[in-house]
Amino acid sequence: KQEVTQIPAALSVPEGENLVLNCSFTDSAIYNLQWFRQDPGKGLTSLLLIQSSQREQTSGRLNASLDKSSGRSTLYIAASQPGDSATYLCAVSDNQAGTALIFGKGTTLSVSS
Amino acid sequence: GAGVSQSPRYKVAKRGQDVALRCDPISGHVSLFWYQQALGQGPEFLTYFQNEAQLDKSGLPSDRFFAERPEGSVSTLKIQRTQQEDSAVYLCASSLFRGLLTGELFFGEGSRLTVL
Numbered sequence: 274k275q276e277v278t279q280i281p282a283a284l285s286v287p288e289g290e291n292l293v294l295n296c297s298f299t300d301s302a303i304y305n306l307q308w309f310r311q312d313p314g315k316g317l318t319s320l321l322l323i324q325s326s327q328r329e330q331t332s333g334r335l336n337a338s339l340d341k342s343s344g345r346s347t348l349y350i351a352a353s354q355p356g357d358s359a360t361y362l363c364a365v366s367d368n369q370a371g372t373a374l375i376f377g378k379g380t381t382l383s384v385s386s
Numbered sequence: 387g388a389g390v391s392q393s394p395r396y397k398v399a400k401r402g403q404d405v406a407l408r409c410d411p412i413s414g415h416v417s418l419f420w421y422q423q424a425l426g427q428g429p430e431f432l433t434y435f436q437n438e439a440q441l442d443k444s445g446l447p448s449d450r451f452f453a454e455r456p457e458g459s460v461s462t463l464k465i466q467r468t469q470q471e472d473s474a475v476y477l478c479a480s481s482l483f484r485g486l487l488t489g490e491l492f493f494g495e496g497s498r499l500t501v502l
Contacts, residue, residue, distance in 0.1 A: 277428070307491065316390070316477055316493035317429070362428055372419070372442045374491065376428030 275300045275367055279377035286353055287385055294348040294380045296363030301341050308337050308348050309362040311379070317362065321348070353384045388412075390494035392478050398500045399468045407463045407497045411480030418461050419491070420453055421477040429477055435461060436484055468501045475499075 276299045286292055296306070305324045309317040321330045321337040323346070329338040336349040350357060360381045364374040391410040399405050411418050417436055421429035422445075431445040437458035446453070450468075455461040465472055475496040 309493075314495075314498075316392075316495040317479075317491075319490045319492065322490050364428070372417075372434040373431030373445060374419075374421075374429075376430070378426070378428045 275303075275365065275375045277363060277365060277375050277377040279361075279363055279380050281380060282378065283381045283383075285383045285385065288353060288355060290353050290384075291349070291351050292353055292382070294350070294361050294363075294382070296346040296348070296377055298344045298346075298365050298375075300367055301344050303341065303365045303367045306337075306339055306346050306363065306365045307374070308335075308346075309364065311360045311362060313359075320361075350382075353382075355384045355386045358382055358384050390478055390480055390492050392476075392494035392497050394497060395495065396498050396500075398502065400502055401470060402467050403501075404464065404466045405468055405499060407465075407476050407499070409461045409463070409478030409494060411459065411461070411478070412482075412492055413459075415480035415482050415492075416484055417481040418455055419479045419481075420461070420463050421479065422447075423475045423477055423496070425474075432463070432476075465499075468499075470501050473499055473501045 278297045280295045307322045308320045311317050323330050323339045334351040339346045360379040362379045364376040393408045420432040423429040433453045434442040435455040450466045452464045475498045477496045479491045479493045
């Protein structure tokens with residue numbers, strides 16, 4: 274059964290720092306991987322979607338990489354801002370899970386000004 | 387509407403009451419998903435609709451949970467005889483395409499259910 278783990282669970286950084294959030298998954302046979310952002314009391318906003326055939330995706334200050342063979346993905350945030358403070362969730366879809374996305378528990382990021 | 391809309395945003399129920407949670411997906415979206423998110427956890431899959439057909443309900447935790455999407459648009463998640471362990475945020479998501487092989491998933495803000 275696919276399991277998704279995110280490290281660290283929480284992270285605090287000063288404004289301007291570059292940072293990396295980690296996601297690992299136990300079964301490398303995935304179709305795609307998505308990174309989401311969740312603000313307190315809100316739903317999820319999709320940040321980046323990486324298909325299994327892709328190595329990385331970029332959107333503004335965000336860059337997500339995917340290494341299927343090792344079961345890892347990283348989300349790189351450049352020049353962090355207080356507005357980046359949120360919980361970041363990683364999720365994978367695979368054949369075994371069918372139509373379900375399997376989520377990690379998230380990394381809660383706090384960026385101080 | 388422009389996004390996925392869920393109602394009510396907050397619901398407090400006494401143990402044993404029935405509740406109904408509504409989801410209005412983005413117009414034209416084929417796929418609709420329900421997820422349950424407990425405090426401090428990632429969302430967990432409940433059920434999936436492709437248009438009006440419920441193709442996967444493997445995540446529904448018990449037969450007290452029932453979902454429908456009769457006209458392939460609005461969906462309702464019904465929980466009968468609520469229990470305290472049902473307290474969670476219920477998230478609805480929609481996608482333009484079938485399944486999860488392509489395309490992004492768009493989430494609503496969720497319905498927070500508290501069972502006393």
